[in-house]
Amino acid sequence: MSSPTLLVLYGSQTGTAQDTAERIGRQAQRRRVGVRVHALDTYNVANLISESLVVFVCSTTGQGDPPDNMKNFWRFLFRKSLPTASLCRLEYAVLGLGDSSYAKFNFVAKKLHKRLQQLGASALLPVGLADDQHDLGPDAVIDPWLVLFWQKTVSLYPLPAGTTPLDDQDPLPPRYVFHFVDDITEKLVEQPLPPDSHAPPSSAHPFPARVLSNQRVTDPSHFQDVRLIEFDITGSNIQYVAGDVMMMRPFNSPEDVAQFCQLLRLDPDRYFTLAPTDGSTAPVPARLPRPCAVRYLVERYLDVAAVPRRSFFELLATLATDELERGKLVELSSPQGQDDLHSYCTRPRRTALEVLADFPHTTAELSVNYLLDLFPEIQPRSFSISSSLLAHPKRIQILVAVVKYKTRLHKARKGLCSSWLASLDPAQGEVSVPLWVKKGGLKFPQDPDSPVIMVGPGTGVAPFRAAIQERIAQGKTGNVLFFGCRSESKDFYCRTEWEEKVQAGHMTLFTAFSRDQEDKIYVQHRIKEQAKLLWDLVGNRNAFFYIAGNAKQMPAAVCDALKEVFQQGGGVTESQAQEMLNGMEKAGRFQSETWS
Structure with missing residues (x-):
């Protein structure tokens, strides 16, 4: 059976999914498999019915939601009107990128896998569930999953007789070629076309x-x-x-821009245009002006200050000519060298720019044409x-x-x-x-009689400051805030504002200053102390309950405290308290926004 073109689709709010998708694309090229790599928001989902072989790489956001660049695809795929056999020609694999500290770990990948099967598609292998919390990061799952994927694919679609895969250490051609141009005024570069004045600002037109x-x-x-x-x-x-x-999107610092240009012997004031290389299907990045200054590219587009991923070392290894540097790069990019890579790069948070400085011979010989292959876009x-x-x-x-x-x-x-x-x-x-x-993940009630309980330690208080200001302006009462920080005198954000609102009777405030006494006091302790009030608000007045802040231990501790409130106030068992919490979440009366 001749090999079909492999389609790799990725959906994510970070660069990890794109990096992984492009890595799969390079592996396909080395196996001489035709490949296309697209973000899900650039792919016409109606064409999925005619595809034969697709890999989906996707992450999960919020409370089990698809990322922004996957939402249109998601809505289409979950139409009830789609026939159950509409994807019967499709063979697919789903690779999820997640973080097991979140309750809805890889929820989107699991749900996508299930939906594709409902529509008649055939899974080549079980869904991959990569986890950022693993000691070796997501590669601990991605590596063996990709080995199994290629075993299945090659067995189904063997290479034609006489065709051999490319060696792993042979460089692939770059996606783009830089054409430097002269006599370009800065005005042409720095003034992008104005967006439609009626359209709201967007990623393309901030x-x-x-x-x-x-x-x-x-x-x-x-x-x-x-x-x-x-x-x-x-x-x-x-x-x-x-x-x-x-x-x-942040900018790189002037110091990093200067060092990068010095290491790669680039003139930051030169201008260039990009053209895809022969055979490349990669679109020229729309966010780069045409023509573009080198300074603009390095300052605003290339993520040179990020901790580089393994693919960075894989590509550098193929481009290195110095024997010692090449050997080290091959080792760091191999499955066996992941402990060393973690120790050298991930654990100390060494940046891509610092890695370039550590491999001076390779960096000095690096062709500018590979910059967009090496460095991801600033997210x-x-x-x-x-x-x-x-x-x-x-x-x-x-x-x-x-x-x-x-x-x-x-x-x-x-x-x-x-x-x-x-x-x-x-x-x-x-x-x-x-x-x-x-639009954010937190939705506040329109009913003026619905009380709102907000738990926001640290910068988690940010969305609740907005909510309290908005609700007071709308004349809504029942605003209860639990705020926690280390010290009343050091990091009690917006203290004067809160005190004025409490004094005016617009809100109720409970504080937890964890380091101001010998025994640490956190927001969950204050919640238990206010069990009677909270049970009245939740059990009798149908209050909404919100959590925002660090995802590590606080959300689970707050949930446990809230369940104790239910047990104490409502006289229910622990399992019944959990059912109550689940019911509130399903009804939208319990919401959280956390980050790691």
Whole structure:
């Protein structure tokens, strides 16, 4: 049987799914299998009926929801009108990328696998459930899953007689060729075509929002720098409600841009156009101006400050000519070398830029044409909006914890987006951030008589600040907030605002300052202390209950505390309390938004 063209479709809000999909694409090329790799939002799902062989790589967001670039595909695939045998010609495999610290671990992958079977498609192998929490990361599942996938595929579709796979160490051609051009003015590059003025800002056409203020809300002596940042969205037609999310793509630091250009001997002020190489089906990235400055590419597009994935080392190994460096790169990209890769790169959070500096001979010989194969695109970051348009017209605010920590590497590790945002100082001149807004996972009740209980320790309080501002502006009462932090004097965000609202009778506040006494006190302890109040609100007044914050231990501890409230107030058993919580979640009266 002749081999069909393999279609690899990926859906994710991070770069991991794209990186994995492209890795499968390169493996297909080495096996001389025709391959197409597409994001799910660039593929016409109606064509799925005519496909023969498809791999789906997908992640899960929120409470078991598909990622944004998968939603249109998801809606189409779950139409009740689709015939049960509509995909009977399709052989497929599903690889899920997830995090087992979340309750709905790889939910989208599992549900997609089941739905494809309902429509008559045949699974080549069980669904792969990669887990970020594994010591070796998702590759611990991806590697053996891909070995099994290719065994099945090659047995079904053997290569024609006389055809042999390419060697793993032979370089594949790059996806694009750079054509450098001269006599281009900066104006042509930096001014993209304006979007439709009636369309809301989007990933393709963000709104350049001016930074109005960038205020530190933790004490200067506190180890954690947290910022309340306000943007001006006048003229943007951006609309949002409490629970919505602000999106942006950060820029690389000037220092990293300069070092990258120095290592690769690139002139940051030169301009280029991109063209796909012969046989490449990769579309030219629409987000890059045409022509584009090297500085723009490195500053705003290539994720040079990220911890590189294994595919980065795989590609570098094929391009290296120095024997010592090539041997080390081959070892780090091999299945047997994953412990070493974890120790060298993942654990200390070594960046791709630092890896290039560690392999100087390979870096010096690196062709510019491989840049977009080596480095993923900078992915959008999301922040819960912490303000209400009703309270702050034409403004949008976010609460940002600046990520900075030490590893065994000499230089402190920094979060790309939070560090970039913290560096924006409107007092030094006008600065703007290209941003857009999307619907969030938290939905607040419209009924003015429904009380709302919100548990938001740390920056988890951000969406609840928006909700409280909005509900007060709408005249809604029954606003109860549980806030937790380390110290009342160091990181009690928005303290004055909360105290004024409590004084005015607009909200009830319970605080937990974990380090202000010998025994640590957390929000779950305060919930147990307020069992009588909470049972009255939930059991008698149909209150809505919300959790936002770090996904590690807090959400589970809060859920356990809430179940104790049910047992104590309602006189129910532990299993009945769990059923009550499940019922609230199903009815939308229990919602959470957590992150790892």
